[in-house]
Amino acid sequence: MELSNFIASGDIYDVYESGGMAVRVYKDAKYKEKCLYAALTHARVETALGNSELKIPVLHEVSLIDGKWAISMDWIEGKTLGMMIDENPGNADLYIDRLVEIQCEIHKQYMPLLSKLKDKLARQIKALEEIDDIKKYELLTRLDSMPKHIKLCHNNFSPDCVIINEEGTYVLNWGSSRQGNASADAAKTFLLLSLKRPAYAESYLDKYCQKTGTSKHYVQQWLPIVAAAQLDKGIPEQKDLLMRWLDVFDWQ
DSSP states (O other): OOOOEEEEEOSSEEEEEETTEEEEEESSGGGHHHHHHHHHHHHHHHHHGGGSSOBOOOEEEEEEETTEEEEEEEOOOSOBHHHHHHHOGGGHHHHHHHHHHHHHHHHTSBOTTSOBHHHHHHHHHHTOSSSOHHHHHHHHHHHHHSOOOOEEEOSSOSGGGEEEETTEEEEOOOTTOEEEOHHHHHHHHHHHHHHHOGGGHHHHHHHHHHHHTOOHHHHHTTHHHHHHHHHTTOOGGGHHHHHHHHTOOSOO
């Protein structure tokens, strides 16, 4: 397969468009397990969303390309909600409303076959080198005390994951999805907006809590936990904000 049309680069993989396919190529052969697990996760979400109004790119192949593991799935044409917000900030309120509606539809799905979000968060916190054992203990204790649910959580949901075109609403990037607490997923979305589009983060959280009848304080209790998990990605430009969030344990 010839990969000539480079699209974007992630933490551990690059994305190309080739022959009507989106091809995710993992940067190192050592990511074999991550590639295969992401493919399995995506396939399970495909099944879960079979009766939903939401669409997901169909996964077609897991392969080796020049010794690197790759996943090929449908290439979805159109602009993301993130692009729409950036190009038309005057309509951002409507786009955030739609973002919340889509996320609520995701959370209606129950996914007992997926791995647990709380387990993933715990592993990420335990792996951190930037914080001491006392801080880890505080975070892990809080995580353990949070209610356990089996709702479908995207775990990387942002306006950049949603494409709306003539065929419907597509949600992309399911490799990190898990079963868990919807409020943890909302906290992660709030975090991602705070990092990339901070002007819309509070509006998103207000709308999500109003639509779902969830206490804002309850979602905020997840913020130090999801900030610690995000810190595990090792993105230098995010570190200062994430480290500040670790220390805020009593959100108002």
